[in-house]
Amino acid sequence: MGARGTARTSRALAETWHGLAIHLLRGLRREDTRAGMTGPRLSALSVVVFGGPITLGDLAAAEQVRPPTMTRLVAALEAGGLVRREHDPDDGRVVRLRATAKGQAVLRQGRDRRVRRLATPIAALSAAERAVLRDASAVMARVVAGLR
């Protein structure tokens, strides 16, 4: 296939997967709100849980969000007792975030809800179709990494 065809094919695939990603997450968002947890909060909490104590600014950067947005997300998480603010003794400006035990539990449950919902229609596929998805996931991971 010539360069022209490659570009056309790539573009069509990009459009297709772009739409799929949008609708996939849209379909899962309902699970979040049901438990009072939203996508962005769950995602931020996940970084705090697995990324250890982290500053608010670093967390905002990790989530690709501006600091004011993260301030509000963290406020919600703190109000729910999922995260604790700790002040750096060496630098009074810095806020360090640490997940509470409750935060870790809520993250686990929230993730489960989302994943279970997506796993249901996947389980309805044939084994061959699941194999197709498995192969494609490795390829897609490289594509997503290339977005950086």
Added chain:
Amino acid sequence: MGARGTARTSRALAETWHGLAIHLLRGLRREDTRAGMTGPRLSALSVVVFGGPITLGDLAAAEQVRPPTMTRLVAALEAGGLVRREHDPDDGRVVRLRATAKGQAVLRQGRDRRVRRLATPIAALSAAERAVLRDASAVMARVVAGLR
């Protein structure tokens, strides 16, 4: 593979693709904001352009959104001259939506910004890898449809 194995595999695939979708859209989010066009509007406009004249309710269903949300999205598109409302002569309740020439042009330009970014790493794949993505997209479309 037994029922146990199917469940385990499905769950692993769900986790993988969940993460992929999140990071894919996060990577594309920056391409969004431009000249009054947002992701949801672009997505709805796309359905109107390619899905021909369509009722508001069907468009809402296609976008997995409630009618009031679509009413507002369509109002924005109409205000921008991208879409026209047409009243069904046989059924006075129905609103049919048709894209204007400007709407078609804006869709191409606007979506280009997002899609181009995703198409770039896809074009760097081998033809075989792109074929894997193409096959998987059909399967994933059914999974996403099953989230309803």
Added chain:
DNA sequence: GTAGACTTGTTAGCAACGCTAACTAACTCG
């Protein structure tokens, strides 16, 4: 050491999304 510049995070205010509840208008059917 102190004045100015930079960094970190917050507050305030805006627009966009998505939802439910409640409503109007139009159609259908007994």
Added chain:
DNA sequence: CGAGTTAGTTAGCGTTGCTAACAAGTCTAC
């Protein structure tokens, strides 16, 4: 005809994201 259903709109709420402006802490250069 009248009750019930369907399509779409309006009103109002909560969440997310942004920029601008600000407060507080730290660093640097003189």
